[in-house]
Amino acid sequence: MTNHDIVADYNGYDYKKIFWEDADRKYEDAADRLAIKRLLPKKMKNFVDIAGGYGRLADEYLPRAKKSTVFDYSKTELKQAKELYGDKIQTKAGDIYSLPFKDEEFDALMMIRATHHFKDMKTVISELYRVLEPGGIAVIEVANKKTLPRIFRYWTKKTDVNPFKKSQSYLKDLNMYNYHPKYIENLFKKQGFKIKKVLSVSNFRSAKLKKLFGTKNLIKLEKSAQTLLAPVRFAPSIYYQLEKPKFEE
Numbered sequence: 001m002t003n004h005d006i007v008a009d010y011n012g013y014d015y016k017k018i019f020w021e022d023a024d025r026k027y028e029d030a031a032d033r034l035a036i037k038r039l040l041p042k043k044m045k046n047f048v049d050i051a052g053g054y055g056r057l058a059d060e061y062l063p064r065a066k067k068s069t070v071f072d073y074s075k076t077e078l079k080q081a082k083e084l085y086g087d088k089i090q091t092k093a094g095d096i097y098s099l100p101f102k103d104e105e106f107d108a109l110m111m112i113r114a115t116h117h118f119k120d121m122k123t124v125i126s127e128l129y130r131v132l133e134p135g136g137i138a139v140i141e142v143a144n145k146k147t148l149p150r151i152f153r154y155w156t157k158k159t160d161v162n163p164f165k166k167s168q169s170y171l172k173d174l175n176m177y178n179y180h181p182k183y184i185e186n187l188f189k190k191q192g193f194k195i196k197k198v199l200s201v202s203n204f205r206s207a208k209l210k211k212l213f214g215t216k217n218l219i220k221l222e223k224s225a226q227t228l229l230a231p232v233r234f235a236p237s238i239y240y241q242l243e244k245p246k247f248e249e
């Protein structure tokens with residue numbers, strides 16, 4: 001095992017159908033879109049969706065960007081993106097740990113629902129920083145280890161994964177990593193990023209809540225919860241809007 005093992009190979013996996021269409025995830029999809037609408041620049045010259053899969057969220061950035069690229073390890077995902085969006089989208093395959101892009105190539109990028117696959121976030125963040133031009137914006141979603149259900153499970157001794165510990169947690173059954181917001185924020189700052197905005201996202205990600213209140217009502221609640229709950233960072237997804245400063249401080 002190295003720090004850079006590709007822990008999730010989506011080649012040959014129908015992520016769109018199995019994860020999004022066959023499961024009840026309308027609320028989660030809407031929550032992501034609400035956050036992206038708020039955090040992505042309104043106008044972009046050259047934009048890249050890192051680990052963007054089949055371009056699930058392309059409708060959010062295509063109207064804002066002159067040129068849009070989806071980058072992903074999986075050729076299956078990228079083929080689907082091309083089938084869906086044709087010439088409107090460029091695709092590029094590769095590995096997050098050595099992005100096949102030039103220094104300062106993009107003025108904006110995003111990376112959503114991907115950190116849980118990455119063991120070495122320090123290298124990931126330095127690669128994202130490298131390909132962004134000074135003054136450029138990165139919107140990054142982080143899989144949070146310090147969620148309310150996890151805190152509850154820890155306090156009731158149902159798990160020994162301590163959600164308050166700053167180090168990453170590895171969920172063996174799921175083969176996934178979760179991160180403490182403070183740990184990630186520290187990495188962002190050390191790299192040189194300026195944290196401009198933070199949102200608490202997918203606050204009501206629970207089958208019980210969906211049943212009790214209905215997806216439409218949860219989406220309405222989510223709208224205000226994203227900003228109101230941001231200071232406590234308890235949601236499963238924490239969204240960051242980062243800026244690469246124009247001048248090194």
Ligand SMILES: C[S@@+](CC[C@H](N)C(=O)[O-])C[C@H]1O[C@@H](n2cnc3c(N)ncnc32)[C@H](O)[C@@H]1O
Pocket residue numbers: 005006007008009010011050051052053054056057071072073074077094095096097111112113114117
């Ligand atoms: C959960 S999907 C998220 C896709 C998209 N961002 C979305 O929100 O719908 C995670 C994506 O990360 C990609 N991925 C996993 N490991 C990778 C790596 N080492 N380099 C590039 N992409 C990777 C997978 O192929 C997959 O498309």
